[in-house]
Amino acid sequence: MLKAVLPEEPGDDVALLLARTRALGADQVATWDVTPDPAHVAATRQAATEQLTEWGLDEAAFVTELVVSELVTNAIRYGEPPIQLRLIRDRTLICEVSDGSSTSPHLRRAHAFDEGGRGLLLVAQLTQRWGSRQTGSGKTIWAEQTLTPE
Numbered sequence: 001m002l003k004a005v006l007p008e009e010p011g012d013d014v015a016l017l018l019a020r021t022r023a024l025g026a027d028q029v030a031t032w033d034v035t036p037d038p039a040h041v042a043a044t045r046q047a048a049t050e051q052l053t054e055w056g057l058d059e060a061a062f063v064t065e066l067v068v069s070e071l072v073t074n075a076i077r078y079g080e081p082p083i084q085l086r087l088i089r090d091r092t093l094i095c096e097v098s099d100g101s102s103t104s105p106h107l108r109r110a111h112a113f114d115e116g117g118r119g120l121l122l123v124a125q126l127t128q129r130w131g132s133r134q135t136g137s138g139k140t141i142w143a144e145q146t147l148t149p150e
Contacts, residue, residue, distance in 0.1 A: 024088065024090060028088065028089045028090060029086065029087070029088050029089075030048075030051045030086070030087045031084060031085070031086045031087075032044060032047055032048075032084065032085045032086075033082065033083070033084055034072055034075070034076070034083040034084060034085055034097075035083075036075075036076050036081045036083055037076065038073065038076055038077075041069055041072050041073055041076070044068060044072050044085055045065050045068050045069050045072075047085075048064055048065065048068045048085065048087060048095075049061050049064070049065055051087055052064055052087075052093075055089050057089065057093065057147065059148060060093055060145055060147065063126045063127065063145055064087075064093065064095060064145065066122060066123075066126060067095045067123050067126065067127060067143045067145075068085060068095060068097075070119035070120070070122060070123050071085075071095065071097035071119075071123065071141055071143065072085060072097055073119065074097075074105065074119055074120070074141070075097050075098075075099040075141075078101070078103065078105075079099030079100065079101040079103075079138070079139075080099055080100035080101040080138065081099070081100055082098075082099070082100055082137075083097065083098065083099045083100075084097070084098045084099075085097055086098070089147075091147070092128065092144045092145060092146055092147055093144070093145045093147055094142055094143070094144050094145075095142065095143050095144075095145075096140050096141070096142040097140070097141050097142075098135065098138060098139065098140040098141075099138050099139065100137055100138040101138050101139065102134060102138055102139055103139070104132055104134075104139065105120055105132055105139075105141055123143050127143040127144055127145050128144045128145060128146050129143075129144050130142060130143040130144070
């Protein structure tokens with residue numbers, strides 16, 4: 001392969017990096033554009049629940065509803081449009097919410113009488129792991145749930 005793409009005498013060291021990916025089928029990924037209005041969070045949560053039923057993952061519905069609700073609400077409240085929800089079903093179930101803001105999320109410890117500030121803490125407690133990554137147009141926050149074997 002290197003002989004095919006390089007000149008006969010390269011002027012510098014050359015390294016070939018290979019990555020093997022496993023593409024997911026279209027039936028394993030569901031994506032929704034989210035209207036940046038808190039009144040639409042319930043409909044987004046319902047769409048995610050219906051998708052889980054279609055995938056035969058009803059046992060994951062309770063946690064997924066909470067994760068979707070918290071991440072979408074945070075994206076609406078603290079992020080910027082466009083907002084998108086994506087569910088990925090593979091060996092685990094991954095819930096991703098992307099928005100147009102590059103501000104990274106952070107866990108905070110809410111005081112006893114605070115009305116907010118517990119969302120990411122709940123997500124962290126109820127899922128296997130969570131995180132965020134920067135994208136070319138903002139960020140994506142994701143949470144991963146373990147699925148029970150069939």
